[in-house]
Amino acid sequence: MTTAERLSKTESDYLSQLAMATERYANRTEQRERNRTVLDTRGVLYADEPQRVEKRLARLGADWSLAMAIEKTPSEPVTTAGSTLQLPPDSFGSDVLGLERLIERNNLTPVAFLEEGTLAARAVGRITTSGPGGGHGTGFMVSPSLLLTNNHVLRSREEADRSVVAFAFQTGIDGRPLVPAVFQLEPRRFFVTDRELDFSLVAVAEHSAQGDPLSAFGRLPLSGAQGKVIIGEFVNIIQHPRGEPKQLALRENQVIDVLDRFLHYESDTLQGSSGSPVFNDQWEVVALHHSAVPKTDAEGRPLSVDGTVWTPEMGEHRLAWKANEGVRISRVLQALHEITLTGGAARLRDEVFTASAALSPPVEGSPSAASASWPDGAAHGAGPDGSTAYVTGGTAHLTVPLRISLGIDAPASPVGTVTTAQPTFTATPTLTTAPTFPRFGRSDGRSAVERDLNAALVNFRLGRERPYYDRTRDHDARAAYYAGISTTDGRALRQALTELLEETHSPRPRYKPMRLVYPWVDLHQDGKLRSIYSGRAFSAEEFIRADAAVEEARLARMQEFLLHESAAGPAEFEAEFDALEASMAFNCEHVVPQSWFTKQEPMRGDLHHLFACEVGCNSFRSNFPYFDFPGFEEAVRDDCGMREEVGFEPEEGKGAVARATLYFLLRYPGLVGDSPGEFPRNRLPSLLTWHESEPVSEYELHRNAAIAEIQGNRNPLIDHPEWARDIDFSGLWP
Structure with a gap:
């Protein structure tokens, strides 16, 4: 009791x-x-x-x-x-x-x-309390034995002792009342109440007076x-x-x-x-x-x-x-x-x-x-040492004696696979036993990648029914966005823009180019994607399906790693993630390389500096900072651009990447340029030159408007190219 x-x-x-x-x-x-x-x-x-x-x-x-x-x-x-959408049923x-x-x-x-x-x-029943203060209320089963209701329905164990719950107290499909099953409450076995939150939880008899099993009425998981x-x-x-x-x-x-x-x-x-x-x-x-x-x-x-x-x-x-x-x-x-x-x-x-x-x-x-306990097919597992794992809300959680939690870009809902991205580890100082990591199961239904793939293809097909760029609407949105911004002082302008970009950056999507970049944001007016550095044209569906295949391969590799590397710790996991990203890259370029901000969000998923880019160009650029070469003969060169130890110059897209980089500097002041090989302050003139030599295109206007719809903020260098020489960028480096 x-x-x-x-x-x-x-x-x-x-x-x-x-x-x-x-x-x-x-x-x-x-x-x-x-x-x-x-x-x-x-x-x-x-x-x-x-x-x-x-x-x-x-x-x-x-x-x-x-x-x-x-x-x-x-x-x-x-x-x-x-659906109200003009799509085939299988879309x-x-x-x-x-x-x-x-x-x-x-x-x-x-x-x-x-x-x-x-x-x-x-699982919902009518509660009846007899005697003083008696009356009716509603309750519902939340476990095989316990019923949840309000504190003001069952204030005390004594009241609960005088109460019953009737299930199936309702009208049948023929209009005639069903025979309810009445169960005695058993507060002496369990009773918990909270006056402030107004709930009571009480045990229910396993069988009704007529012998009906309580289990026949199920429960509502919380x-x-x-x-x-x-x-x-x-x-x-x-x-x-x-x-x-x-x-x-x-x-x-x-x-x-x-x-x-x-x-x-x-x-x-x-x-x-x-x-x-x-x-x-x-x-x-x-x-x-x-x-x-x-x-x-x-x-x-x-x-x-x-x-x-x-x-x-x-x-x-x-x-x-x-x-x-x-x-x-x-x-x-x-x-x-x-x-x-x-x-x-x-x-x-x-x-x-x-x-x-x-x-x-x-x-x-x-x-x-x-x-x-976990449902069949859910992303979960349990190790012999008491370790457990599950995937939910974009994060894969592994709980082991070391208590390591990996923050990764998992799909939106619990799934049977684990996506790969830079993990974040939190661990207690000591480790008494080697952790054992479970293998994740797969769902019997559509996999996480299949769901992302189908959603991306739907988004792409919907985009073909939308106006590519509404100049009048975007002009009004731009005017409202920068209302109150003054350009009389370069330093004040820079500070005001930084505050505006951060304040309006909501929501902050996580990195998922297959769904967020290719289907709509990075499309050109002809419905094609163009590699930002080479200018080569690709179909959106081609990149979407290619990234889906890469994701599936990554998942398989990570599952094998979890299965065989039972003694792996944080350093080993981080190395494996890095190796997977290097060997299986997406067709997406971070204008500001991920290594400069240790692959953290919201920088990693910030759409303003994400562009379609075939894997070859992505790898060729690597994490070299942009550089304006005086000539071509001295540089390693291919269709993607020119590269030497001092930096990388794109063959195409210089204006777009310059404006994206300037946005990043404004949005995340002091984040890059503090380590060797990152974007140094003396490269700013090159960016400004690229910005001015290649005017903003309709493609960039479309991108800016599409990104504003998704993550709330805009790129000031696209909206107001003339501000480039007004902004005092000097305070943006560490």
């Missing part, structure tokens, strides 16, 4: 919950109105914080490039494929339909949405991962309003604000809905519904549905609501982890986190982090 309660000064009665929700709602009025304005004028991709939107897109298997392409493509009548999957639905381009959804919702609904919902999205709530048979509020509930611990959304939940699960469109639980915000008069008194001042004698069903509030499920999990439990209670608590692993990795630091 174990009861754990996190004490709080907050009163636990329902009216207190209403008062606190009302206060939180009132305190966020200005921000909420701003959210509504952005939703009305720009859409759901812009109302929330860019990092949250990025994580949401990643969880949907998409990114800003694909989102922008869909958003900018004119709507067409719905095709037989189910897209749920990622495209999910994005269309997210940005309100298309309300269609696969029929599996209803089937998954039906499965989710089975995930602490970010990216489950953003402002402007619609959520779904399965509930027992006023104790009535189970009902569903479907996509009429818009999230209007995200607080640190709560979500505010507009919906039709009623009394008795307390304790209901709040779902996104993928039927992931995003919040625990717990309170509503009543309408009030000028004196702050709650109003009834007929407009009069409400009093408790009227009953809560007479209250007039204006919004609802749910507790973010990630905060519930965090609080649950922090509660100290032992023995059987601890094991039951751990099952909540283990169940969560069915959809995503456990919350960092959770008690089940080392023992979580």
Whole structure:
């Protein structure tokens, strides 16, 4: 028998919950109105914080490039494929339909949405408490044994002891009521409550009074991962309003604000809905519904549905609501982890986190982090020494006795492979045993590379339906972007531009040329890619498929390394990553070489200095700084340009690479030029000469506008070439 309660000064009665929700709602009025304005004028991709939107897109298997392409493509009548886009059925999957639905381009959804919702609904039941203070609420199973609801539904072990939960209390498809299965709650076996976050977690009997097994009703895994919902999205709530048979509020509930611990959304939940699960469109639980915000008069008194001042004698069903509030499920999990439990209670608590692993990795630091179960095909593994690994949110995590964590450019969602990029290592000072690294499995469905490949090809095909460059629109955007910038003082101009470029660089996409550079950003007006140094023309699809093949080969090599090099440490991993990048390069050039900034983000993925470039030219340039040779005879030369120990001069694209380098210097002052072989200050005149000798082309104008759509900032040297001689660049070197 174990009861754990996190004490709080907050009163636990329902009216207190209403008062606190009302206060939180009132305190966020200005921000909420701003959210509504952005939703009305720009859409759901812009109302929330860019990092949250990025994580949401990643969880949907998409990114800003694909989102922008869909958003900018004119709507067409719905095709037989189910999309508003003129694409053949095999050109897209749920990622495209999910994005269309997210940005309100298309309300269609696969029929599996209803089937998954039906499965989710089975785990939701009506709670009934008898005796003093009794009533109804809603709860849902989150592990094989535990049910989650509100603290104000089950305030204490004593109340829970007088309570039951009924599953299948609903109407069948024939319009007749089903026979509910009623289970006794068992708080003496497990009961945890948190007054401040308004949740209670309680054990449920394994069988109903009629002998029905609890396992027949399933459970809803809880995930602490970010990216489950953003402002402007619609959520779904399965509930027992006023104790009535189970009902569903479907996509009429818009999230209007995200607080640190709560979500505010507009919906039709009623009394008795307390304790209901709040779902996104993928039927992931995003919040625990717990309170509503009543309408009030000028004196702050709650109003009834007929407009009069409400009093408790009227009953809560007479209250007039204006919004609802749910507790973010990630905060519930965090609080649950922090509660100290032992023995059987601890094991039951751990099952909540283990169940969560069915959809995503456990919350960092959770008690089940080392023992979580993983779905078939997920990117995961476990070593004999207790090491574990998983891939999520763009990062591959390996936890071993050394506790090494690799930050790499993994695909957007958990997959069965590991992509290769420069790792970031964090390790404890001592190592007592040699780490064993697991082999990552592969998904039975599309691989991560296949998903990226298909998304890139969709983006490329969408681009052919878009105007290549809208001069009028871009002129207006440019004027708004630099409003208030003064050019009277070179140093002040440089500082103002640096601040502007950093402030507006949001989101900050990670390096993924296959999806972000080739399909749209780097295209020329004829729909071709041109190698930045040689000028050779390639089809976008050619580069996309070539990089996909390289990525697959890299993944295979890294998996072999993880399998055979069990004693490898940070130095060995770093060397292997470097060797892979050197031997299997993408067709993408960093104008400022990656080695100069140790392959770190956001520099690595900053689109302003990424250009299509065949591997041969990429390797020929290597990491030599740009140099203006006085003649050709003394230099090693091929179709890509000229190279000697002092530097590299491109055969083509000098103006474009000069402007990209000047952008980089402005955006990241003091980052390069502090080591031998990096861009020295005395090379600045060469860049300025290249900039002036090759004027900005329509290709660069298109690039600049396309990049601004994806990552928010612009290149001032493209927008205002005349500023090159006004800017005081002297303060940009270490």
